[in-house]
Amino acid sequence: MASEDRAAAGVTREEGSLGHQRIAFTVMVVLFVLAPFVFYPVFLMKALTFALFACAFNLLIGFGGLLSFGHAMFLGTAGYVCAHAAKEWGFNPEFAILFGTGASALLGIVTGLLAIRRQGIYFAMITLALAQMIFFFYVQTPFTKGEDGIQAVPRGMLFGAIDLSRPLAMYFFVLVIFLAGFLLIYRIIHSPFGQVLKAIRENEPRAISLGYRTDQYKLLAFVLSATLAGLAGATKALVFQLASLTDVHWTMSGEVVLMTLLGGLGTVFGPVVGAFIIITMENYLAALGQWVTVIQGAIFVACVLAFRRGIIGELGHWLKKPL
Amino acid sequence: MPEAVRIVDEPIAGAGTVPLLAVSGLNAWYGESHILHGVDFGIAEGEVVTLLGRNGAGKTTTLKSIMGMVERRQGSIRFAGTETIGLPSNRIARSGIAFCPEERGIFASLNVKENLLLPPQVGPGGLSVDQVFELFPNLKERQASQGTKLSGGEQQMLAIGRILRTGARLLLLDEPTEGLAPVIVQQIRRTIERIKAQGFTILLVEQNFRFAATVADRHYVMENGRVVDMIPNAELESNLQKVHDYLGV
Secondary structure (H helix, E strand, O other): OHHHHHHHHHHHHHHHHHHHHHHHHHHHHHHHHHHHHOOOHHHHHHHHHHHHHHHHHHHHHHHHOOOOOOOHHHHHHHHHHHHHHHHOOOOOHHHHHHHHHHHHHHHHHHHHHHHOOOOHHHHHHHHHHHHHHHHHHHHHOHHHOOOOOEOOOOOOEEOOOEEOOOHHHHHHHHHHHHHHHHHHHHHHHOOHHHHHHHHHHHOHHHHHHOOOOHHHHHHHHHHHHHHHHHHHHHHHHHHHOOEOHHHHOHHHHHHHHHHHHHHOOOOOOHHHHHHHHHHHHHHHOHHHOOHHHHHHHHHHHHHHHHOOOHHHHHHHHHHOOOO | OOHHHHHOOOOOOOOOOOOOEEEEEEEEEEOOEEEEEEEEEEEOOOOEEEEEEOOOOOHHHHHHHHOOOOOEEEEEEEEOOEEOOOOOHHHHHHOOEEEEOOOOOOOOOOEHHHHHHOOOOOOOOOOOHHHHHHHOHHHHHOOOOEHHHOOHHHHHHHHHHHHHOOOOOEEEEEOOOOOOOHHHHHHHHHHHHHHHHOOOEEEEEOOOHHHHHHHOOEEEEEEOOEEEEEEEHHHOHHHHHHHHHHHOO
């Protein structure tokens, strides 16, 4: 009898932790729905696209244990392809975003096949090298318009009906994309596939000896992460009506590492919080110029030395609930 | 050479059937270190066989070689008539061999039930989760606990329970009783007896030959990377002095 009670308590505990995440998710949605009536929508949209980018990155490192140092290539590629499709070919915004995202997925398959053969520092260096190759390709190729980037990208009419040049319409479109991406990642990490990924992160030889071809799982995680990073990049290009070299530069790959670490590696909500903090600093401390980078560096050092779980990781640890 | 060495691919002495697993001339290396120097033995279907020997004799390396987890290996390992020496570890697992390592390999970020459900089904005849919980009631109580929060005994039960679910026919257990309380050792002994009765074949590495004697049909003795002797369990009592010499106890 006692054992049944304890088993029941265990089940409730598990549901309790998921219930906690549901509450956190609801709070997040309510905040995002109310936010554009208080804050500048373009700033919020920028933060949301970076939050999705960081969540995509976190899927790979937080749950697959793979540190990519070239994720900017997926953000930037989707941005360029989406911007080109919308501006030159007159694609509707939804198709332009899908097209850009698809381009990043393809790039993810090709680069993933090369990169996942190695681990740790070698994986990071291969992804960095591939991202640098992609960067120089975009510097040289005419369709990206070099230093100028693809400018004045039309936001267009969503489904031919909703005018996205209205800031609030665009904001809620971005919010829906972000939430869809966020929920997809949540679904992935709680699926059997996600559990195999966690097992691989923890003890890859053991996962192999239980019968898993871990390379396939790592490749799929890499491609999913690249695709969602692409979704963020394509959306960002429509938000700013611009696709530029900034988004494929290696510093962008570094920034997403910082966002994820600050918020909490391997947590569900951490990358969102990390992205909002970094973007807020960049926006509101812009007057300090280059000093923003110094402040970010100091925060990074403090984070690694003092609270390695990140903000949400520490909060979850303190509450004894995974967030 | 003792007679144990010659039985490969022939009917096994004392078992009378063609082996489910036949290892012959197995050599293995870790980097430059040559660990196994031609290991030969066989196990018949439904048998429980132990590898006895001192530390460093090559028992764990033999299990890892069978499982394909040692990079450099030579010789022959035939499982159910199929050569597996060149196969990667995941294919060997899918062919129906499951390994329970000494360090147990519980995934700390998954809870008990998720750990149980993680390994893929490799064949028919595996236990259901409820049957595993029936064998190990402690696990049922703790099914929502994270892998890190289990005691050593619970981790061992989970590590064994996890591979019983897969439907693998041959179980490789590396020191399942090491460091555990006597009451847990008894539970693991009963488990081995029950799964043996259900037709599983078990290769057990043990330092504790008193425990081995309670569950095994036969014992192979390893020394310096070779199998040097085979003792049927019925003759263990009369060979105690020899066993003591082998194990240095």
